Amino acid sequence: MDGKRKTPQVLIIYEALAKRKVLSSIDQKRYQRLKCGYDGELLFDTFVQAQHTSFYVLHDLQLMFNDRFCQIDSVLLANNTMYIFEVKNYAGEYYFDHDALCMGDQVEIENPINQRNGTESLVRSFLQFHGYDIVVKAYIIFINPQCTVFHTPVDKQLLFYSNLKRFLLKLATNSHITQLDTQFSELLQASHNITHSYQQIPNYQCQELQKGVTCQHCGSFSFKITYSQVQCQECQQTEVVQCTILRHIEEFCFLFPFEKLTTKTIYEWCDGRIAVKRSSRITQVFSQEK
Ligand SMILES: [Zn+2]
Structure with missing residues (x-):
């Protein structure tokens, strides 16, 4: 605070x-x-x-x-x-x-x-x-x-x-x-009391959301991977692949805090466009995956 x-x-x-x-x-x-x-x-x-x-x-x-x-x-x-x-x-x-x-x-x-x-x-x-x-x-x-x-x-x-x-x-x-x-x-x-929800959270289901990798700058789904970089095809901004994956893991966890986190769910969340296990940090996130 x-x-x-x-x-x-x-x-x-x-x-x-x-x-x-x-x-x-x-x-x-x-x-x-x-x-x-x-x-x-x-x-x-x-x-x-x-x-x-x-x-x-x-x-x-x-x-x-x-x-x-x-x-x-x-x-x-x-x-x-x-x-x-x-x-x-x-x-x-x-x-x-x-x-x-x-x-x-x-x-x-x-x-x-x-x-x-x-x-x-x-x-x-x-x-x-x-x-x-x-x-x-x-x-x-x-x-x-x-x-x-x-x-x-x-x-x-x-x-x-x-x-x-x-x-x-x-x-x-x-x-x-x-x-x-x-x-x-x-x-x-x-x-400071954050348990009282004074803001109404909108309703949403995973099925109705568009899957894919999004640009953190402009929100576009259009990208290409060059070496270890993801480049947005709209605004041309680049991001290290590992950061992109972690950002999408965070986004998924935030939207669906009660869903089980697996490499498969994140792979699907990214619409199968990005290989998920790429770094020790990411592997760590999934270390409890059964
Ligand atoms: Zn962009």
Whole structure:
């Protein structure tokens, strides 16, 4: 959770399915929405990293407390303060109508203010329960530079691409990590709850997925092998054969964690286009094969 942000499991599954299966229009939209949200979070991370300052940074924190669940895109900890950030990568024009957030065509969308308030309330209960005297400040960030929001409520702690750098710079000035921040960071990491599946995993069966070797750059199934290299016929990128095989083993295990892993299954997963046992590392993967 600390360090670099991890790609959400559901997004990895969608990426694999998008290559190997025709997604329904609902799944296609969901995939785009998840990807867009994740790209926004990565963009926010670049702003934070640019500060080179002392914060604890926690990504994608998931807390369960008193039968309530919340997921927080980013948390910064310093100065006995927990800064909570909910990142929205919306593009286009939006406006607030009382407490509702609407798109330009008057379609009401999920209000991030309600979402943030729910998160804040849960975190305050969590702090109270554990007896931590930590200040909580929660913000919504409209990270997309192409996003315009009209009628923004002035007191709602909203940030935009244009003022984010200035905001973080101000935050970073005089920021320092206290002993309490360290203890609280450890508590948050220990409380991080990934067993609660808040993301809906799409349905898929092995039979309906296209088998074959895919390019890691463009997703193409078209390739040729030259010596120990696999070369994509679309984007011309190359990869060492062993890496290609390991990547496909990982992909298969990720999509089908309960399937038995054998050289035959991986050979078939690659549509019989690549010889599987080629290195000690790969042989090791199959060492328990019966
Ligand atoms: Zn390619």
